[in-house]
Amino acid sequence: MKVVGTKLDDSDYERFETFCIDEGLSKSEILRGMIRQYCDACEDDLQIQSENQKPTVTIIDETQPSQLQNVRIVDS
DSSP, rough: OOOOOOHHHHHHHHHHHHHHHHTTEEEEEEEEHHHHHHHHHHHHHHHHHHHHHHOOOOOOTTSOOOOOOOOOOOOO
């Protein structure tokens, strides 16, 4: 395991400690959960961005007559 640390204002630290005690969890347990949620959300955002960048291609059967006219391809 690796260690992550940060400095907090006194009031933020007191509030955080109070909420941890109320939840019955250690500060480390709360922070690990929050960091995991943050990383999961970032991965989800990256996956959505990747999916949005993939072009959609539709293959039209060449044996069927095409009914498309004045087609314009826009790369977004």
